[in-house]
Amino acid sequence: MSVTTTAPDKTSLEKRDPDGAPRRAGGLKALLTHPLGRKLVPLTALAAVLIPIAAVLWGSGAWPSELSHDVKAPLDSVNQWIIDNRDTHPLFLYFLLYFSNAATDSVDAVYNLLDSLGWIGVTATAVLFAWRAGGLGRAGLKVAGITLGAFAVCGLLGMWDPTMITLALMVVAVAVSAVLGALLGLAAGLSERFNRMLRPVLDTMQVMPAFSYLLPMVLIFGPGTPAALFSTVIYAVPPMTRLTALGLRGADPAVLEASSSLGASFWQRLLTARLPLARKQMLLGLNQTIMMALSMVVIASIVGAGGLGEEVFTALSTTDVGKALAAGLPIVLIAVWLDRTTAAAGERFGATAAAEATGARRLLHGWRAWALVTAGAVVAAVAGRLAGATLWPEAWVYEISTPVNKFQEWITNNLYQDVPVLGGTKVWADHITEWMINPLRDGLLDAPWWLLLLLVAVLALLVGTWGTALTAVLAMAAVGVLGVWPKTLDTLSQVLVGLALTLLLGFAIGILAARVGWVERWLRLVLDVLQTLPQFVYLIPVVALMGVGRVAAITAAVAYALPAVVRITTQGIKEVDPAALEAARSMGASGAQQLRQVQLPLARPALLVAVNQGVVLVLAVVVVGGLVGGGALGYDVVFGLARGELGVGLVAGAAIVCLGLVLDRVTQPTAATRKES
Amino acid sequence: MSATLVPETPETPEKSENNGKAPVFSVRGLWKVFGPKADRIPGSAEAGLSAEELRARTGCTAAVRDVSFDVQPGEVFVVMGLSGSGKSTLVRCLTRLIEPTAGELSIDGEDVLGMDRNRLRDLRRHRAAMVFQHFGLLPHRSVLDNVAYGLEIQGVGKAERRARAAKVIEKVGLTGLERRRPGQLSGGQQQRVGLARALAVDPEVLLFDEPFSALDPLIRRDMQEEVIRLHREEGRTMVFITHDLSEALRLGDRIALMRDGGIVQLGTPEEIVDSPADDYVRDFVRDVPREQVITVRKAMRPANGDEATDGASVAPGVTVAEAIEVAARSGGPVRVVENGRCIGIVDHQRLLAVVAGVEAGVVPA
Amino acid sequence: MMNSKRVRRTLVAATGAVGLVALSACGAADTGKKNEVGGDKAVTLTVPSWVGAEANVAVAKYILEKELGYKVHTKQMGEVLAWDALSKGDIDGILEDWGHPKQEKQYLNGKKTVVKGGDLGVTGHIGWYVPKYFADKHPDVTDWKNLNKYAEDFKTSESGGKGQLLEGSPDYVTNDDAIIKNLKLDLKTVYAGNESSQITQIKQNVKNKTPFLTYWWTPQWLNNQVDMVEVKLPEYKTGCDADPKKITCAYPKTPLQKYFNADFAKNGGKAAKFLKNFKWTTEQQNEVAGMIAGDKMSADAAAKKWVDENKPTWEKWLP
DSSP: OTGGGGSOOHHHHHHHOSSHHHHHHHHHHHHHHSHHHHHHHHHHHHHHHHHHHHHHHHOSSSSOGGGOOOOHHHHHHHHHHHHHHTTTOHHIIIIIHHHHHHHHHHHHHHHHHHHHHHHHHHHHHHHHHHHHHTTSSHHHHHHHHHHHHHHHHHHHTTOHHHHHHHHHHHHHHHHHHHHHHHHHHHHHHHOHHHHHHHHHHHHHHHHSOTHHHHHHHHHHHOTTHHHHHHHHHHHHHHHHHHHHHHHHHTSOHHHHHHHHHTTOOHHHHIIIIIHHHTHHHHHHHHHHHHHHHHHHHHHGGGGTOOTHHHHHHHHHHTTOHHHHHHHHHHHHHHHHHHHHHHHHHHHHHHOOOOOOOOGGGGGGSHHHHHHHHHHHHHHHHHHHHHTTOOSOOGGGOOOOHHHHHHHHHHHHHHHSSOBTTTBOHHHHHHHIIIIIIHHHHHHHHHSOHHHHHHHHHHHHHHHSOHHHHHHHHHHHHHHHHTTOHHHHHHHHHHHHHHHHHHHHHHHHHHHHHHHOHHHHHHHHHHHHHHHHSOGGGGHHHHHHHHOSSHHHHHHHHHHHHHHHHHHHHHHHHHTSOHHHHHHHHHTTOOHHHIIIIIIHHHTHHHHHHHHHHHHHHHHHTHHHHGGGTOOHHHHHHHHHHHHTOHHHHHHHHHHHHHHHHHHHHHHOHHHHHHHHO | OOGGGOOSOSOOHHHHTTSSSOOSEEEEEEEEEESTTGGGSTTSGGGGSOHHHHHHHHSOEEEEEEEEEEEOTTOEEEEEEOTTSSHHHHHHHHTTSSOOSEEEEEETTEESTTOOHHHHHHIIIIIEEEEOTTOOOOTTSOHHHHHTHHHHHHTOOHHHHHHHHHHHHHHTTOTTOTTSOGGGSOHHHHHHHHHHHHHHTOOSEEEEESTTTTSOHHHHHHHHHHHHHHHHHHOOEEEEEESOHHHHHHHOSEEEEEETTEEEEEEOHHHHHHSOSSHHHHHHHTTSOGGGTSBHHHHOBOOOGGGGTSSOEEOTTSBHHHHHHHHHHHOSOEEEEETTEEEEEEOHHHHHHHHHTOOOOOOOO | OHHHHHHHHHHHHHHHHHHHHHHHTOSOOOOSOOOOTTTTSEEEEEEOSSHHHHHHHHHHHHHHHHTSOOEEEEEEOOHHHHHHHHHHTSSSEEEEEOOOHHHIIIIIIIIOOEEEEEEEEEEEEEEEEEEHHHHHHOGGGGBGGGHHHHHHHHBOTTTTTSEEEEEOOTTSOOOHHHHHHHTTOSEEEEEOSSHHHHHHHHHHHHHTTOOOEEEEEESOGGGGTSOEEEEBOSOOOTTTTSSGGGOOSOOOEEEEEEEEEHHHHHHOHHHHHHHHHOOOOHHHHHHHHHHHHTSOOOHHHHHHHHHHHOHHHHHTTOO
């Protein structure tokens, strides 16, 4: 918009200002000194030179085929080579197969251990350790109670064995991710250069949808435990790495200096000061790693990981939502159990409870407590085995499938169509498709390719630096080069509509939750369950309500991204400086005025973060959208995975990553604020 | 005021080596420059530039520039200056927590800058321990283990180091708090832990980096008393960094006053208050209650006649403030007696002149 | 700075050490063919995503475990992935295959890691279907030549002004895009992306008596619940689907096949013999599938019920 003022409309200029010339020069000068102008004017100049050339050379339609490069064929031949050589080539025999076998063996070992502990042993172990992690006090009892409830419900739902299979995979995946993440984080925390190298990799991985890892992993390791384990590890490593590095870098410099001044060597300082100081951050990283691993373990059952994910899929094949929910709930419960346990342990690190224990209470501290807890677990396991209770008793299984299915059907029957006044979900879906998605997609497809690149450049430049703009434009161009320009624009139109709906709903709900306490409490529970529940569970209700198509895909994305957006919005508004709010109130501002004039403007940074998170999360479920008729890139990834076609799948996966980079860059407000401040 | 009254300032290092013992720290021409190609600055044409010009010309900042001094065994050597004067950098250079850019530095005659990593570590472990402004305590450890930390680094066994730490804890008055975490202590208590940690390794010299500036005034005073008491009891050499003039005057045997990385004046508290080297120092010490710093040795005049044998007496080291009290009680002039011999007299006029900060006029006969 | 250098050195050293350990453990790694828990008497079968195939596996598993004392593991995976796993020995058998020429060429004739296991006895057929309530009202819709006339009825918001042909999972064999183009039909394929999405959509349409056209197949458990009528495409003749781009004919009737891992077929003992003998009819499969999908019985319970009632049939399969 500032661009147009360099060549203002002559008539209007004359009307307003007879002595136009000097004023105009002054305007130009002001424009050049204004920060936005300083960025946009060179861009305008650049565009004015490049775009005519590009348009003449390659036309102004969709991405020119001359600039596309066929990567499918080489990828397919790589695919073939791997299949042909997987059993004979030294790379596999002497290297990758070791990993693969170690993965299978360790997961089997953990599963056998859990199996031999029996349900009583496993439950007792989990409860005792949760109690210990919670500090053996009241907090510990609460965590222990949650743990007991979680395991009991897993059993009651008839999902004991699948839960143990998933747990075994989880244990190994989290252990490997934690160690790997801690090591990478350690290196990044200690070496600035390594940190700089790792940073963009982690940023890219953040926008990379989970499905993209599966395909290459399946190809190399074949379907089964190793592929599932390694994809899970790759997915779960980043938070541990990031937070370990953050913890090490954020360590109190005074403590480190004190340590050095006493003559500590590098390793002494690392072990006695740096690592203990980073402990809390590392635990937070572990917590996030666990949550990431849990969501991936379910997705990974597409490639034969077994466990709860497989139960969900089996239930889906007969469109049995109740059974899928019964398999999905244990995942939520495991998440709650692990989250509360690690959070309780984390709080204990921060707490300053007096450690003065004497006599009997001393038994409850330090290694003695761990020993006691372990002994208790062993006793329970042995007792359970003696009682012959290794498998969850079948009599204690409660069937939730039928009532859930009835409920689901009732909902879909009554909301689908012919609802008085409102119309029904199917009608909404049709309207959204016809009035929002289709025009947007057609508009994007009809726009000249260079115009879209320019648009991306301008947007990225407005929020960031020249570097941001360059990354965004290159990523967008890469999509064209990969030859999936139209499909990417189709996906982009879905993502944009999904994002718009997410933000609309998210901001509205978030503002409501920030102002009404009980709404927030209940909402948080619902949203947490929504986010932890495997997305596949609500594929059927979504299709039943919206019909196969892009709206179904968008609905799934909104459901997935909404919790984070709501949470960030609520938090941002609630954390607005109370002094500013008090000042407004003292001047007699009404509730709406407070919100509009104080809370929203001050919460702007949080809202921008919410937008960015919304983009990343909506994009993350594009692939899931492929399973409900979203088509475009998501379907290509699913297709590639199902057919084992590396070419199609990987190209689509790469395009999603590129799209993610573009959207992330044009919505990442940090770059701009850092520059300006 | 006339410049002729300023004796021998800044004091040359050679001058202070008068008691025959080798200095603990001997510093000559020490530089610390931050910035690109920092090692080219000392000794170059730019070395004499002001801080601002230097930054504009080379992009470098000279935190310590051409500093020389000696720290004598058993003395409390205070480095005092405002923030940004380079004093904290200077004290870190002494154990090479910050690597000096140029100059010479020795401890007990041993070249510090030439030490390899092991020798340097040995120096830090056994010979010089530091107390920090922000304490630098390990939040996850008990008070006892924090105090024993230095010993742990030295490789002392658990039982022994805890026994030794317990003794030091008693010495600094923290008995009963051994099992607490630093987060549960007040600021003053935390700094006592920091002090105990430094003392536990029984170092030859204690380095203090603004240890009390983060504390409340009352607690600060307590802690100063504590340091004075420890020094009296153990006679350990101390290098003390502070931005607080009254703290410097209270604790220091000698004070080095820093500005823009260089030492402006180095002398006893009395010399600095009585004879500021330049306007900067003069401005600095203007509000100091002179009578509490200047001794009667400085204020006295020769005895006339029978004044030398009669009346109340004080030692030459007492402050004017104390002498005023004596004079007020006795009503007459006060004799200054050293080794049983009267070396001078302070009368009301002399004492008042010190308080008023004016030159006592020609002494009437 | 000193630190980072040291860290780097340490990291390099650590990597080197790990590498050495890996090398010293040398000798080729085990190529995968692992004996699962339970030792030699264990069989692993793949469970494809559709219920008919689930019924095969459920019955085979029940008999293998109850009559022959095997431990049977089941693994759920896509069809193409299953071929791959079969070749590697991760699974021992596929009990129902609808024809994967590319994989057959690669593994059966090329690497010879997979062998044929004979007919399942069930005949599969893929085609285009409309619901009976629509066909009853418009009987001529069952001829492809009249489809364009009804394109308007099949239109949805996803099909961009044309009639919608609902497609299923990307796993499944389909020539529909080529057929539409070559027969000049006013239709557009819309990929549900997943079988359960497709079934849900069909059920929802049936409930609301909406007209629709879908890619569909028999045997399928849903056929017991929903009456659908096939639209006649130009007749299938051998070889008319040779060039996927020029197809203008219907899908063939496929006798569904069993495939085994070559090692398992040779050394699988009684289990291999039993699975080779395993052969039942479309009706029998539908019976079990109906119990699983229609009556929501667990696969094991359905298998038990069928096995209890049909002893004469499965006794012949035992080695």
